[in-house]
Amino acid sequence: WSHRRGSTEVFPYPEIGNEELEEINQLVAPVEKFFNEEVDSAKIDHEAKIPAETLNGLKELGLFGIMIPEEFGGLGLSNTMYARLAEIISLDGSIAVTLAAHQAIGLKGILIAGSEAQKQKYLPKLASGEHIAAFCLTEPGSGSDAASIQTRATLSEDRKHFLLNGTKIWISNGGFADIMTVFARTEVTVDGVKKDKISAFIVERAFGGITSGKPEDKLGIRGSNTCEVSFDNAPVPVENVLGEIGGGFKIAMNILNSGRFSMGSSSAGMIKKLIELTSEYAATRKQFNKSLSEFGMIQEKFAVMALNAFVMESMAYLTAGMMDRPGLADSSVEAAMVKVFSSEGGWICVSEALQVLGGLGYTKNYPYERYVRDCRILPIFEGTNEILRMYIALTGMQYAGKVLTAQIKEMKKGNIGLALGMMGKKLKSSFGVSVDLGLIGKDGVVHPSLAESAKKLEQNVSLFGSTVESLLYRFGKTIVDEQLILKRVADLVINLYAMTAVLSRASRSISIGLRNHDYEVLLANTFCAEAFFKNNYKMTQLQKHSPENNDANMKKIAKALLENRAYICSHPLERTY
């Protein structure tokens, strides 16, 4: 990644034009008003249903077609603006999930891979909200394993229809969606060999043969409708195949990868709202003649919330800006990094906010417990964090592997000249020669007040590069099986990306003189210091035979426990005589 993220992509921080900014602010105001006044989140949570008036209000605001081009009736906004609106929509988790399931994944397929005819046919109604979309991929036996998808689409005799048979579970909006993007197995002939490949179909409920199960009773996002959808010989016209027959895998990957970045801004929006509510309480409640906000531990909680919000915002808008920039490579890895960081950061912050309120936060009288329950789904859906860490780490390893293969092979062969060169480099670096990636100094892109943090970032990046090299040397292709190592690598990458985003944003803030830019510098420096320390620890854990690395022990513990499927220690009160 040290190769991938060239300075020009990340610095300067992406900006949007003045007209766009005005447009956004105009859009944002009524949406905010709507959410503050007309959305009763407690009622939605209690009844596990979003009332029809609320849905109608959302449709009128145009929130059902934010990214659909204007020619089809949508708002035609860019990724950045979508992220901005997501900040407000996330005030109510159920509505956010319903809208996301509709547009971020449900109709994204038609947007990305649909033919003109399909777009003309479906997008207008979807944009106005008359039809609601859903995304049907997961099955009882198949989460990430595409090979175990059982739903089948067989060509009918008149070759005009596909007959769809199978069941999909946990489909958001599954109870009332009219248009669904369904993934099923089809038989394709590849080089004369018949194989089963996955294809994507646009299926309308009106085709018949589609039944929805009863809505699942969930812990959080209770207003969102999640249910099982079964297809029983549902006829799908051949024109409704998305992309080509057998090309469903790529479409699925593209859809999933493009919807993730908005989680950063939605978590940030939620945390900002929570900071407001919680600090109100902390400033007014008094114990021992001091208000809660004067106690160190409470202050630490607020600092954590502020840092998390800052970093999430920076990462989300950086990614959105990169995606909006024309002609750039796909930033699915960056989106995944945003998702992982935001989901975990969001969960921690929401928990801390509840903690500040103590017992009051635990009751249903206050919204904190609802936020906690709604946030628990964040690390789970849209790709579980474990899977995304593997994705981040392996994509990077793939790239690094390709670049470094020749070099590592040379090293393994024991070329003396190369070995001497490496030793020389190591000696130089151990004498403290600093790494210069061009971030600071005369032509540097980072503002001088952030020089310390930038130096830390540079050190981390160079050490990371050599760590990756040594990992590839040790494991080669088999690193796919070393999940604990890949987890650390992914965490490192996420931290590095976060540091970059934060530095970039803070530099811009100082340079153009945004309000409270010194506060941003403070946040940036604090975050970078923490992340620097954590990164160094992770990198020492990745060394060979490092004593900080507990992986072997963890695996041993887990193995013995899983063999017995129970905790195997004797009870502490047991006696032998």
Add this chain to the structure above:
Amino acid sequence: MTCPRCLLQLQTLGLLGRSAARCVGLLRTPSSGQPSEPQVLRHFHPSPGSAKSRSVPAEFDRESHKKRNKSLITHDDLFEQVAQEAKTKAMFNKVVDIFTKRDIRRRGHVEFIYAALRKMPEFGVERDLTVYNKLLDVFPKEVFVPRNFIQRMFNHYPRQQECAVQLLEQMENYGIMPNMTTKVLLVQIFGEKSHPMRKYQRIMYWFPKFKHINPFPIPQKLPEDPVDLARFCLNRIANDLDAKVTVYQMACTEVTESGEEVTLPYIVGIQSPSQMELLTKHNPSRPVFVEGPFPLWLRKKCVYYYILRADPPLPNEKVEEPYDPERCLDYPLQLDFDLGRDLGDDESFDVEDLDEGPVFAICMTNQGDEATLNQWISGLQQSNPVLGQVPTLFRLDAGPQELDMLADIKSCHNHRPESELLKEDWLPEEEPEVMGDEELRRSQRMK
């Protein structure tokens, strides 16, 4: 658990009580001679000269006949006389009580204890800690405790110490953990620094450490019912939490058309889901083998089991699944460059990792002949249909009960005359013989 001091007080009281009763007894029976009727306590102290010619106490058995012979009786005989009736713990305790109450000086207690230790297995009390403590109680207290440094130096009362050590040794052999009573008794009898006390301390050091040392312990009481025993053994062999035990047939006797009684043996089998998967992946052109019987020892009991296995696939037959880049929706399952694992990190070699071929199922049955095992295979076929197409070969050893049959069937082989062979006494055949070739078992196996 009584504290040592309390026990000490009880003992002294007991002694006093006994001495008091002795006086009473003496007053009551002025004549020193054989009592004619049963009495509660007989306190007759013969002179040392006639130590051996002591008559058996009359309270030996209140209801039944009394023994009055005055001949030389060893302590073994005491037990044997009782043994003719019931061999129970109560009887054993009774004999010990008789001995303790017969003589205040407990003459001959060492021989008595040795005899009792020998007789314990017959009476079935060898694993009973209370009985051992009772036996230890036979030693007179405080007599053998050394009182000065010379006594301490010179192995005070060596025979008694050796006897107690042998008692503790028998306890150790049977794996019985002594308790506080044992310790108190040993302290009262021999003192703190004696050999038996040392042995006790060693037992108490090691036994707690050894108690849970076996990761697969066998319970003392094995199930009686052969089907339950088979279930236990199969779970022990398979050692898989997912494995399922099926009883294909319970033991019963059937009357066939010709009026003969045929005893059908029980057939219990076990198979786990991973074994079922291995069987589905097995190449149908290669045979599977039914092999057995293999012995499994559970303490003193030997049971036999049969397995269904196949040879490991040949190296050139191993098919690796081709990499499917569209398998995982989220991350690449294989990376696309050409680097292998470094030698220092390569942990794939394990000396013990031998491929001996998959074992598909295990079964246990009374009667391990081809017909019974065929029934097992047909039962297995219901959950593993591939067995219908795979040729099954029976490679059975001569089992323990089959030596009689073998003599009839294989008269051409050189066998010893089997007539006097008992069922328990089986001589294993050295080379496994292919009893029968069942080629091409097709679905008509399904009964």
